[in-house]
Structure formats: C-alpha cells, structure tokens
Amino acid sequence: MKKLIIVGAGVSGLSAGVYAARNGFDVTIFEKHIIPGGLSTSWKRKGYLFEGGMHWLTGSSEKLFLNKVWREVGALKENNPVFYRDPFYVLKSGGKELCLYRDVDRLEEELLRYAPEDKRAIRRLCDDIRLFKGVHMIVDDIPFLKTKNPVHPGIFELLRMAIVIFRLPFLVQQSYIDYLSKFKNKDIRHLLATVIGTRYNALSFVYTLASFASGDCGYPAGGSLRLTRNMADTFENLGGKIEYRREVSKIVVEGGKASGVVVNDEFVPSDAVIVTEDMRKAVETLFDVQLNRRWLSVLRRHVITEQNMFVCLGVKADLRKYPRGIVFPLEKTLCAGGLEFNELRINNYAEYENHSPEGCTSVTCLLLGNSYAYWKQVKEDGTYKQKKQQLADDVISELEKHMPEIKDAVEVIDVATPLTYERYCNTYEGSWMTVWRPGGRAINAPIKSLSVKNLYFAGQRTIMPGGLPIAVVSGRKAVQYLCRDNNVMFRSAE
Ligand SMILES: Cc1cc2nc3c(=O)[nH]c(=O)nc-3n(C[C@H](O)[C@H](O)[C@H](O)COP(=O)(O)OP(=O)(O)OC[C@H]3O[C@@H](n4cnc5c(N)ncnc54)[C@H](O)[C@@H]3O)c2cc1C
Structure with missing residues (x-):
C-alpha cells in the first residue's frame, strides 16, 4: 500500500481522502483545526447553531452527474435530505414584498x-x-x-x-x-x-x-456540519485516518519528488502528497523549492479574493413569520469593514431544525467584499474587537427597524471577519472563492504539480471560481492523477 498524506480536511481534502482510500492508498489527513469541514462549517454558541459555510449546494439535484459525486464521497445520505427554499430571497421594502x-x-x-x-x-x-x-x-x-x-x-x-x-x-x-x-x-x-x-x-x-x-442548489438538512461529518465518516470507514490539531509547516521535496511533510517539527514520510490548503497561500508558505514559475505568476496576478464579514445573532424571539431569506434595502448606506452596503441580506433559521433553543432564532447576515486590509489594519491598531462590536451594533440597529421583535432580544453575538477565516483555515486573505471579474480570465491551475513529482493540489484556486463543487471535483481529479501515476485502475464507487 502506498502512503498518501493529504494536507487539510476541508471538502476537497475529504473528497481526495475518500477516493484515495477507496483505491487502495494508505491515507492520513493532517488537519490544523479540531473538526473536519474547513470553510464549510457551522458553530454553536449558547444553544444557537450558526451556519457559517454552505448556503446552497450545487449538485444537490439528482438529475446532475455532480450529485453522483456527492454521493460517492458520502456527503449526501439519508440523514441530510435536501431542502429547496423558495422564494430564495424576499425583499421587504415599505410594506411591499418582492420575491x-x-x-x-x-x-x-x-x-x-x-x-x-x-x-x-x-x-x-x-x-x-x-x-x-x-x-x-x-x-x-x-x-x-x-x-x-x-x-x-x-x-x-x-x-x-x-x-x-x-x-x-x-x-x-x-x-x-x-x-x-x-x-x-x-x-x-x-x-x-x-x-x-x-x-x-x-x-x-x-x-x-x-x-x-x-432545480439545483438546495440546502441539505444539518448543513455544513452534517455534510462534512458524513464525508469524514465515509473516509474513516474506508480505513483513512484524520489527525486533528496537526498543522503541516512544510512539504518536503527531495530529488524533485515530494517525500513527506513536516508536522509539529516532525518529518512524516510518504509516497505522495495532496495539498488542499488554499493553493494561493500554500505555494508561498509550504515549499522551500521553486515551483513552476509560470503558474506562480498566473496565480499571483489573477487570484482576486472573495471575502466576507459574517454577523451571527442569537435572538430570543420566534421569527417564523419572516421569510427564510430576506433582503432589506437600507435608507442610509451602511459603512462596514471599509466598504459600503445599500442592503442587508439576512438568513433566518427560525424554521430549521436544531438551529436554536425553543422559541428563539438564529439569524445571520453576510456582507461580501474585500475587507481584509481594513481588518488587518484595525487588528494592528488594537481596535479589532471594538470594530467587530460596532459592526454587530450597526447591523442590529438596522434590523430592529424591520424586525421589531429583535429589540432587546439579541442574546448572542458572533462576528467573523476575513481574519477569522485566515486563522482557522489558512486561506489567502481569509477568502473562500476567487472573483471572476468582468473580462477576466477563468484560470484552472494544474492539479498535478508541473515541477515536483508525487505532488498534487486540490480545492480553492485549482478551478475558477471555487466553492463546494470545485472542492469535491478537484479532490476526485487529484486522486485520478495519483492513480494514473501509480498505474492503479481508478474506482469511483464500491
Ligand atoms: C460564509 C461562506 C459561505 C459560503 N457559501 C457557499 C455556498 O453556498 N456554496 C458553495 O458552493 N460554497 C460556499 N462557500 C465556499 C465553500 O465553503 C468553500 O469554497 C469550500 O468549502 C472550500 O473547500 P476546500 O477544501 O477547498 O478548502 P478549505 O475549506 O479551506 O479546507 C482546507 C482545510 O485545510 C486545513 N489546513 C489549511 N492549511 C493547513 C495546514 N498547513 N496543515 C493542516 N491543515 C491545514 C484547513 O483548516 C481546512 O480545514 C462559502 C464559504 C463561506 C466562508
């Protein structure tokens, strides 16, 4: 059995892990965090569950081949039937509704x-x-x-x-x-x-x-946590191992081949390595050798990062009477993270099972845009916490105008910034997608390294613009290259 190391237990790492284990490799995933899922994650605070990743799953429709891939990696099972919220958003403006x-x-x-x-x-x-x-x-x-x-x-x-x-x-x-x-x-x-x-x-x-x-893009019950936990279970049932709290600091390359990784100052040898740490970041930090220059320059020039600020509220009120996805136009522009917003997009989880204590609601607000430099700056000048609180206060005071039940009922506040994603997932500028700009090139980076043998990449940045479908498909492709290089007949399912 050839030994494979995968860096990261996000969706792409778990996808690669499942396919590699199914094809007879001895696989260990090193994950710096304490749970699987990476960016596709949710977290609990005082009884409230905040969905911090997936808002829709491309490939949830059984009509698509991609759905088969999600099932092959064990992400979609009987325990997470897919729900299609419709209307997806409802705009509420001065007593009027637009769906x-x-x-x-x-x-x-x-x-x-x-x-x-x-x-x-x-x-x-x-x-x-x-x-x-x-x-x-x-x-x-x-x-x-x-x-x-x-x-x-x-x-x-x-x-x-x-x-x-x-x-x-x-x-x-x-x-x-x-x-x-x-x-x-x-x-x-x-x-x-x-x-x-x-x-x-x-x-x-x-x-x-x-x-x-x-008819695609539904939300599997249990959200990100159940989906990625399903994948981790599938991987472990195939004999794969995940070592948590183990951050890889170097990919060791000897004689032009990847020969293992360094984790907590210890060298762990392997026959091949698949890197799923954000490629834009990994190429700058994990290698002492020079990788293919042309690709480095393409990555450096063309990766424009999508980022977000994420405000999560635990509200002691039942907000079932409001739609699940709401857009509130703002009378006055909201300034946050150095950006300007003219509307708020709200996810209301009142009707979702196990998202909040009885009679309460978890509510999230996603503010997209490039705010990394702003948060980095306020971190340096010591006002990071204060600015996060300010952002939450601004969002709450806007929401109160449209949802009066929220007034004095917010008992949990949690704010994530690009620095949060950077800290937990090692993503470049705390980002989770690549922006495909008007007139810009759609870049597909090489999944099999062009300059180092036995080295493969999967996940963010390998295929534009990223997201969950790219994560799962790139993990599959990385293992196809691995199989081809090792003369193994690739099997996608049992
Ligand atoms: C708020 C938000 C909403 C989103 N909504 C959607 C959506 O609705 N639909 C959609 O398709 N996508 C969505 N996405 C994007 C999607 O979640 C990501 O594109 C996808 O999860 C990326 O998976 P990945 O495996 O490539 O990377 P990651 O999730 O970043 O996984 C990499 C893993 O590697 C670990 N790691 C990194 N470096 C190391 C190291 N050196 N050593 C050990 N471990 C390491 C990290 O901790 C992480 O677990 C959203 C993301 C966010 C943040």
Missing part, C-alpha cells in the same frame, strides 16, 4: 408585476436564465485514466454549451453591476444585487440564477 423565485416563469411574472417599467431588462434577464438553465458544471475524467467507471460528458451537455456560446463572451465581459444598472426599479436592483458578490462578471450572476431555475 426572488427559483422558477424562471414565476420570477418573470413577479418582477413584471412589481416593475412593469423594467419590462425590457426583466425579459432579458429571464431569457438569459432560460438559456443557461441547461448548462451545468461538466465532470469528466482526466486523459488516459484507467477506470472501471468512465465518465463521458454526454452529447447533450456539449450541445447545451454550444447553444450558449454566442451569449457567453458578452456576459463574461460585462460586470454584474452594469447588468443590474439596466433596471430602473431600485428594489429590483437591491434584490438582485444580493445573489453573489458584486465584483463578479454578469455570467456568474446569470449562471447562479439559472442553476436555481434548473
């Missing part, structure tokens, strides 16, 4: 009802959603792989790609914000601006809504 429905016909009807003056922009959006509805992430095998379960993208999948090819370049070039600027109605702009981070191109936005419309 972001998943179904494109229903969405079109709703937007036209709300803002007939925007007929042209609404039709264009809904036509784009219809066009991209059939396009899904293609999962394929690496070239020249020996496998018992070959995967070939179907002719229909390729045809669907061909259909969108004429619209694609335009949407890649256009910014998300420019696309939204065609709507005259402010509320529609507020609602649609909350789908993803505003620095992306229009394609990323349309593609996300199209995935919703196709």
Whole structure:
C-alpha cells in the first residue's frame, strides 16, 4: 500500500481522502483545526447553531452527474435530505414584498408585476436564465485514466454549451453591476444585487440564477456540519485516518519528488502528497523549492479574493413569520469593514431544525467584499474587537427597524471577519472563492504539480471560481492523477 498524506480536511481534502482510500492508498489527513469541514462549517454558541459555510449546494439535484459525486464521497445520505427554499430571497421594502423565485416563469411574472417599467431588462434577464438553465458544471475524467467507471460528458451537455456560446463572451465581459444598472426599479436592483458578490462578471450572476431555475442548489438538512461529518465518516470507514490539531509547516521535496511533510517539527514520510490548503497561500508558505514559475505568476496576478464579514445573532424571539431569506434595502448606506452596503441580506433559521433553543432564532447576515486590509489594519491598531462590536451594533440597529421583535432580544453575538477565516483555515486573505471579474480570465491551475513529482493540489484556486463543487471535483481529479501515476485502475464507487 502506498502512503498518501493529504494536507487539510476541508471538502476537497475529504473528497481526495475518500477516493484515495477507496483505491487502495494508505491515507492520513493532517488537519490544523479540531473538526473536519474547513470553510464549510457551522458553530454553536449558547444553544444557537450558526451556519457559517454552505448556503446552497450545487449538485444537490439528482438529475446532475455532480450529485453522483456527492454521493460517492458520502456527503449526501439519508440523514441530510435536501431542502429547496423558495422564494430564495424576499425583499421587504415599505410594506411591499418582492420575491426572488427559483422558477424562471414565476420570477418573470413577479418582477413584471412589481416593475412593469423594467419590462425590457426583466425579459432579458429571464431569457438569459432560460438559456443557461441547461448548462451545468461538466465532470469528466482526466486523459488516459484507467477506470472501471468512465465518465463521458454526454452529447447533450456539449450541445447545451454550444447553444450558449454566442451569449457567453458578452456576459463574461460585462460586470454584474452594469447588468443590474439596466433596471430602473431600485428594489429590483437591491434584490438582485444580493445573489453573489458584486465584483463578479454578469455570467456568474446569470449562471447562479439559472442553476436555481434548473432545480439545483438546495440546502441539505444539518448543513455544513452534517455534510462534512458524513464525508469524514465515509473516509474513516474506508480505513483513512484524520489527525486533528496537526498543522503541516512544510512539504518536503527531495530529488524533485515530494517525500513527506513536516508536522509539529516532525518529518512524516510518504509516497505522495495532496495539498488542499488554499493553493494561493500554500505555494508561498509550504515549499522551500521553486515551483513552476509560470503558474506562480498566473496565480499571483489573477487570484482576486472573495471575502466576507459574517454577523451571527442569537435572538430570543420566534421569527417564523419572516421569510427564510430576506433582503432589506437600507435608507442610509451602511459603512462596514471599509466598504459600503445599500442592503442587508439576512438568513433566518427560525424554521430549521436544531438551529436554536425553543422559541428563539438564529439569524445571520453576510456582507461580501474585500475587507481584509481594513481588518488587518484595525487588528494592528488594537481596535479589532471594538470594530467587530460596532459592526454587530450597526447591523442590529438596522434590523430592529424591520424586525421589531429583535429589540432587546439579541442574546448572542458572533462576528467573523476575513481574519477569522485566515486563522482557522489558512486561506489567502481569509477568502473562500476567487472573483471572476468582468473580462477576466477563468484560470484552472494544474492539479498535478508541473515541477515536483508525487505532488498534487486540490480545492480553492485549482478551478475558477471555487466553492463546494470545485472542492469535491478537484479532490476526485487529484486522486485520478495519483492513480494514473501509480498505474492503479481508478474506482469511483464500491
Ligand atoms: C460564509 C461562506 C459561505 C459560503 N457559501 C457557499 C455556498 O453556498 N456554496 C458553495 O458552493 N460554497 C460556499 N462557500 C465556499 C465553500 O465553503 C468553500 O469554497 C469550500 O468549502 C472550500 O473547500 P476546500 O477544501 O477547498 O478548502 P478549505 O475549506 O479551506 O479546507 C482546507 C482545510 O485545510 C486545513 N489546513 C489549511 N492549511 C493547513 C495546514 N498547513 N496543515 C493542516 N491543515 C491545514 C484547513 O483548516 C481546512 O480545514 C462559502 C464559504 C463561506 C466562508
């Protein structure tokens, strides 16, 4: 049995672990944290569970091949049936409601009802959603792989790609914000601006809504914790080992080959290493040897990080009467983390099982944008805690205007900043996705190292823009390279 070390027990590390163990490798995962999951995580505070990662799972639909991958790695089981919240968001503005429905016909009807003056922009959006509805992430095998379960993208999948090819370049070039600027109605702009981070191109936005419309992107019960715990159990049942609180400080390269890792000053030998620490960070910190220069320069130039501030509130009130996803337009711009926000997007977990004590509700607010430098600065000047409290206070006082039950009922406050993600997961600038900018290149970094043998990468940055589907698929691909290099017939399932 060849010995494999995987750095990190996030979704990509666990995916690689399951496939490698299933293919006969002796696998150890070193994880710096005390639980599996990495960025895909939730945490408990005084009886409240805060979902801190997954908001939707691409590949939750059983119609997609990606769903098979989630099942192969044991992420989706009987214990986490998928739930599709619909409407996904409801904008509440001065007694009026505007729903972001998943179904494109229903969405079109709703937007036209709300803002007939925007007929042209609404039709264009809904036509784009219809066009991209059939396009899904293609999962394929690496070239020249020996496998018992070959995967070939179907002719229909390729045809669907061909259909969108004429619209694609335009949407890649256009910014998300420019696309939204065609709507005259402010509320529609507020609602649609909350789908993803505003620095992306229009394609990323349309593609996300199209995935919703196709019946994908649900939320598995139990959220991030159950999903990743399922994967960890699958891995351990296959004989894999996870060593927690073990941070890898170096990948040892001898004679052009990865020969092991250094953990807590101890050298642990192995025949191969898969690195799932954020690639943008790992290439700068884990190696003494020079990696492929061209790729280093591509990574350094093209990785623009998506980050967020995350405000979690434990509220001593039952907020069941409010929708599960709410957008509140703000009368006055909210300044937080050096950024400006014109709306708040709220997740209300009142109806989710085991998320809060009886009669109480856990509420989260995600504020996307590049705030890393701001938080780094306030950390240095000693006002970090104070600024976090200020952010929570500002969010609470805005929420009180729309949800009066919150007044004097917030009993738990927890704020995460990019520094939190950096500390817990070693991610570059505390980030969890790569922004695909208007006109920017979609970069796919090499999963098999170009300059060091027996070294592979998976997870963030390997395929743009990242997220859970990329994590699980890149872990699978890394093991396919490992199998090909070791002349092992790749098996994806039992
Ligand atoms: C607030 C938020 C919301 C999100 N919502 C969604 C969503 O709705 N849908 C979606 O698809 N994606 C979402 N994501 C993104 C998704 O969670 C991540 O893209 C994905 O989990 C990344 O997985 P990964 O395995 O590549 O990386 P990570 O999760 O970063 O895993 C890397 C692991 O390696 C460990 N590690 C790092 N360095 C070392 C080291 N040197 N030694 C030992 N261990 C190490 C880390 O502790 C971590 O556990 C969200 C993320 C956040 C933060």
